[in-house]
Amino acid sequence: LAKTTQPISMDSYEGQEVNITCSHNNIATNDYITWYQQFPSQGPRFIIQGYKTKVTNEVASLFIPADRKSSTLSLPRVSLSDTAVYYCLVAQTGANNLFFGTGTRLTVIP
Amino acid sequence: GAGVSQSPSNKVTEKGKDVELRCDPISGHTALYWYRQSLGQGLEFLIYFQGNSAPDKSGLPSDRFSAERTGGSVSTLTIQRTQQEDSAVYLCASSWGTSGRETQYFGPGTRLLVL
Numbered sequence: 001l002a003k004t005t006q007p008i009s010m011d012s013y014e015g016q017e018v019n020i021t022c023s024h025n026n027i028a029t030n031d032y033i034t035w036y037q038q039f040p041s042q043g044p045r046f047i048i049q050g051y052k053t054k055v056t057n058e059v060a061s062l063f064i065p066a067d068r069k070s071s072t073l074s075l076p077r078v079s080l081s082d083t084a085v086y087y088c089l090v091a092q093t094g095a096n097n098l099f100f101g102t103g104t105r106l107t108v109i110p
Numbered sequence: 111g112a113g114v115s116q117s118p119s120n121k122v123t124e125k126g127k128d129v130e131l132r133c134d135p136i137s138g139h140t141a142l143y144w145y146r147q148s149l150g151q152g153l154e155f156l157i158y159f160q161g162n163s164a165p166d167k168s169g170l171p172s173d174r175f176s177a178e179r180t181g182g183s184v185s186t187l188t189i190q191r192t193q194q195e196d197s198a199v200y201l202c203a204s205s206w207g208t209s210g211r212e213t214q215y216f217g218p219g220t221r222l223l224v225l
Contacts, residue, residue, distance in 0.1 A: 032211040043114075043201050043216025044153070051211075087152065091211070100145070100153035 004088045009105040018075045020104050022088030025069050033064060033071045036087045038103070044087060048073070075106075083108045112136070114217035116202050122223045123192055131187040131220045135204030142185050143214060144177055145201040153201065159185060160207070192224045 005023040012018045024033070032051050036044035048055055050062040050071070061074040075082055085103040115134045123129050135142050144156040159165045159179040170176070174192075179185040189196055199219040205212035 034211070034213070036214075041218075043203070043219055044214075045216065046213045049211060049213070099155065102152035 003099050004090055004101045006086075006088055006101060006104045008102065009107070011107045011109055012078055013109050014079055015077050018078050018082075018106060020073045020075075020086055020088075020106070021070055022073070023070050024088070024090045027068050027090055031068075031090050033062070033068075034089045034091065035060070035062065035071075035073045036089060036100070038085045038087065044100075047086075078106075078108045080108050080110060082106065114202055114204050114215050116200075116217040116220050118220060119218065120221045120223075122225065124225050125194060126191055128188065128190045129192055129222065131189075131200050131202075131222070133185045133187070133202030133204075133217060135183065135185070135202070136215055137183075139204035139206055139215070140182065141205045141207055141212065142179055143203040143205075144185070144187050145203065146171075146198045147201060147219070148198045156187070189222075192222075194224050197222055197224045 032049055034049040035047045037047050038044040048057055048060045048062045050064050052064050052068060055062045063072040083106060085105050087100045087103040089100055114136055117132045121129055140161045143158045145153040146156055147153050155169045157165050157167055157169055157177050162182045174190045177185060177187045187200060199221050201216055201219045203214040203216045205214045
């Protein structure tokens with residue numbers, strides 16, 4: 001089971017770039033890395049997914065080093081609406097025990 | 111189409127009572143997941159279903175918890191003889207499959223309060 005470790009919380013000012021790193025030392029060959037965002041009183045929602053190197057979409061970038069033992073979610077120019085909890089999920093093929101962890105609570109300050 | 115729906119949205123019950131929580135996944139999604147989230151905590155995986163296959167129940171916290179999925183669609187999570195520590199938000203998610211790379215789509219959750 002590939003468990004993950006993330007910082008519990010982070011603060012950032014509006015307009016700054018935020019990088020949240022997740023450690024997953026026991027990641028397996030077939031595992032993908034997925035990040036979710038959760039606002040209060042809502043279920044998590046998908047942000048980005050990757051397997052190796054770099055992935056970019058309209059909201060974020062995901063950096064994965066060659067050893068894949070960690071990954072970094074990068075949010076460019078955050079706004080107040082990006083205040084949320086961010087979860088890193090490493091899921092195995094045919095996973096039957098998915099570990100979301102405690103997530104990182106990002107607070108964006110005006 | 112419609113997203114994942116859950117009912118009820120809120121449930122208040124007395125200790126010792128049984129409760130049933132319902133999840134309607136996105137049409138066509140073969141995989142369905144149940145999670146529990148205590149106040150201020152992360153998501154605790156409970157159980158998942160893949161199509162009509164028997165679920166893996168190893169994540170359920172006690173034998174008071176059970177879940178079923180009828181016809182490969184709607185799922186019900188049942189908690190018998192509820193305890194105060196069962197108070198939490200119960201989240202359901204569905205996906206096209208369980209390959210590990212499938213995006214999970216979450217419902218709004220059911221907030222359970224056991225008095």
